[in-house]
Structures are given as structure tokens and as C-alpha cells.
Amino acid sequence: MNTLLDRLATDFGIYDISDRKPAITTLKVEKQQAERLIRELRDREGYTHLNFITCIDYIEQGIFTLVYMLHNYGDKSTLGVEVDIDRENAEMTSIHTLWAQAWTYQRELREMFGINFPGSPRQEEDFCLEGWDDIPPMRREFNTKTYSTETFGHREGRVSEDPREHMKAQLYPTRGGDN
Amino acid sequence: MSKDRSSKNTMENSGLSADEQLLFCNARPEPYKPYSIKAVEDFANWARANSLWILAFGTGCCSIELRPLMTARFDISRFGIAGRPTPRQSSVFIIGGYVSVKTLKRIIRSYEQMQGPKFIIALGSCPANGGMYFDSYNTINQFDLYLPVDMYVTGCMPRPEALLAAIMELKEDIKAGNCDGANRYVENLDWYKANQKKVIKNWDMPDYNW
Numbered sequence A: 001m002n003t004l005l006d007r008l009a010t011d012f013g014i015y016d017i018s019d020r021k022p023a024i025t026t027l028k029v030e031k032q033q034a035e036r037l038i039r040e041l042r043d044r045e046g047y048t049h050l051n052f053i054t055c056i057d058y059i060e061q062g063i064f065t066l067v068y069m070l071h072n073y074g075d076k077s078t079l080g081v082e083v084d085i086d087r088e089n090a091e092m093t094s095i096h097t098l099w100a101q102a103w104t105y106q107r108e109l110r111e112m113f114g115i116n117f118p119g120s121p122r123q124e125e126d127f128c129l130e131g132w133d134d135i136p137p138m139r140r141e142f143n144t145k146t147y148s149t150e151t152f153g154h155r156e157g158r159v160s161e162d163p164r165e166h167m168k169a170q171l172y173p174t175r176g177g178d179n
Numbered sequence B: 001m002s003k004d005r006s007s008k009n010t011m012e013n014s015g016l017s018a019d020e021q022l023l024f025c026n027a028r029p030e031p032y033k034p035y036s037i038k039a040v041e042d043f044a045n046w047a048r049a050n051s052l053w054i055l056a057f058g059t060g061c062c063s064i065e066l067r068p069l070m071t072a073r074f075d076i077s078r079f080g081i082a083g084r085p086t087p088r089q090s091s092v093f094i095i096g097g098y099v100s101v102k103t104l105k106r107i108i109r110s111y112e113q114m115q116g117p118k119f120i121i122a123l124g125s126c127p128a129n130g131g132m133y134f135d136s137y138n139t140i141n142q143f144d145l146y147l148p149v150d151m152y153v154t155g156c157m158p159r160p161e162a163l164l165a166a167i168m169e170l171k172e173d174i175k176a177g178n179c180d181g182a183n184r185y186v187e188n189l190d191w192y193k194a195n196q197k198k199v200i201k202n203w204d205m206p207d208y209n210w
Ligand code: SF4
Pocket: B060, B061, B062, B096, B097, B098, B123, B124, B125, B126, B127, B131, B132, B133, B155, B156, B157, B158
């Protein structure tokens, strides 16, 4: 693993390498290098399986971090390739040519975060949300509670209880104290 | 097709293209009129109460409870109730938990295709008041804004016993002639449709799915 990472550092300029768990390593790479790196990992290094693609919204830094989780069945190791992209006009190279299933993830990312993957099949179609006309709901500036109350209303009489206190009162009224 | 397609008693079907409009019935549904002789209506209600068929349509996690109900442990068939695979054959729609907007569209479609008499049991907290998905961008908070509910079962999730109790109670209600959800729906159709269209923004189906 270490020789591989050293080589990738020279060839692709990966940085921020960290061992999150015994068999999971994450690394960062520049956006321009990402597709080339992932292709290399798939074709030469045995990372033939795409676990998933996901996105983390770092609104404070103004970036999205895309995570490509790749798995190697040979040595059972997992590699997370992280790519920072700009939050405004978010756009990323599509990797549906590497794994056909990637376009489903990319469609979802477009719908939930508003990230564009030019050339990815069926990008414009609705995925989970049908007829959505607000900002993409997984972006952190989207206030889901406000949206929910405005769109779906609030049932009068709905109250929230502290579960611990409520169960104490309901189930063990005689015990009191803190058991 | 020679019939006049626009009159006071038709639906607009504006979500459909002109070609598609010709393919769908645009008549308004009419409320059910009880038999004028009370004894006959009572008999009909007794028969309805004893012939309940559940639509096999699970919406959320609560519908997991339908499986033990159908199988040996709770065995709902001892009450003469069974599942049916299509809306046309069923009379009870159990809303099994949270309802996302996408599912709501399919629920409306299925419910309208059910032939009367038809009843809705809303299972769990989610259809009643949003449950633990009360702040979700994608799940509705009050199911009875969109379709009429005849019986609520609270819990998250309710045990099969609770659902059994609800069905027993539904039977009593039907016998007493109190379950008029389907009629409420038809009589207040415009109100229900307005609510439905407020959340279902890509309305590309007939206004009433016969
Ligand atoms: S009431 Fe609870 S179990 Fe039922 S759908 Fe909602 S969250 Fe799931």
C-alpha cells in the first residue's frame, strides 16, 4: 500500500493521505487529476469496484468534497479518493465511462446537491424528487424544517416530550429518582 | 368519443397533453347513494364489513407490520381478510407509514382506481402528524389533507395487534354506516385536488384516475 501511495504522490500529486480505519485509506487529489487517477486505480491497481460516490458540503470553505470509494478485492482494501470542487457552478468530470453505475450516483448528486456532470446519461431527468423547484435539498443552506412546515403544514397538537422523562413518568411513576 | 368532452361535470385534465386527454375518462366521480330502505343498507354494510381486501401496497417502514399480520403468527385470514395485488380488487388501503411526495402520487392513483366501497387506514405517526419525519423535505405531514382517512392507528411502529384492533373497529364502523371517507373525498374533490397539486408539482396524470 505504501509504495502505491508513494507512486501516486509523485504521479498524481495526491495529498492529505490518512488511514481512517485499518482497511480504509483516504487521499485527496486535484480535480483535474481525479479521473486519470481513478482510471489508473481501476485498470492497474486492482480497485475494480466502485462502492459509492458521495458528497460532503463544506459550506464554510465554499467547497463540496466528492468522495469516490473504491474497493480492491485482491487485498480487501478500500481507497477513498476525495476531490474538492467549487460550490458555485459545481461541476465535475463524469466517470460513467469507467463504471456504468456511476451515472445513477451522478444523477442523485445533481438532484441533491446541484452538481453538474457533463455528458453523464439522463442528467436532466428527475430521480427521487419529482418536479422539485427549490434549491437542491442536501445543500446546507436549504432549511428543511422551514420548507417542510411551509409545504406540508404542521399538525396542531403535535408536541415533543423528552423520552427519558416521559418514560419515567409513564412507566415507573412510583420509582422517582434516577433509575 | 363523440360525446362532448367539456361540460360542468368533467375534469379539466390539464396535466395531460391534448392527445393524452382523449385517452382518459374525464368524468367527475359521484358520491355513493345509500339504499333508501334502511334494512337493505344495513345488510349491505354488514356484507361490506365482512368482505375486506387489503391492497398490497407498502409505503413506509410501518408496512413491515403487514407481513406478520398476513402470516401464521397473527393470521388475519381468520377474520376473512386477505391481501389483493391490484387496486381494482381491493377495498382497504393501509397507508403503511411515512408518505413521500413521490409515493403520494402513486397512492392517489391507486386509491382512485379502487372501486367502492373503499376505506383507508393510516398506520403509524407519520401519516398522522409527520412522525419522526416531520422536518423532511420529502414526506408529507398530514395525510388527511390529500386523501380521506377512516381510521388512524398510532405508534411508531404500531404492533400487529394494534392493526388488528383497528381493523375490528373499522368493521364495526362500517356496519354502523360511519365510514364515509370515499364520499367525503368525492364531495370535497376540489379541495383535495388543490391540496394534492400543491405538493405534487409534476402533475402529469388525469385529474381523477378512473
Ligand atoms: S411511524 Fe415510525 S415505523 Fe411508521 S413509517 Fe413512521 S417512522 Fe416508520
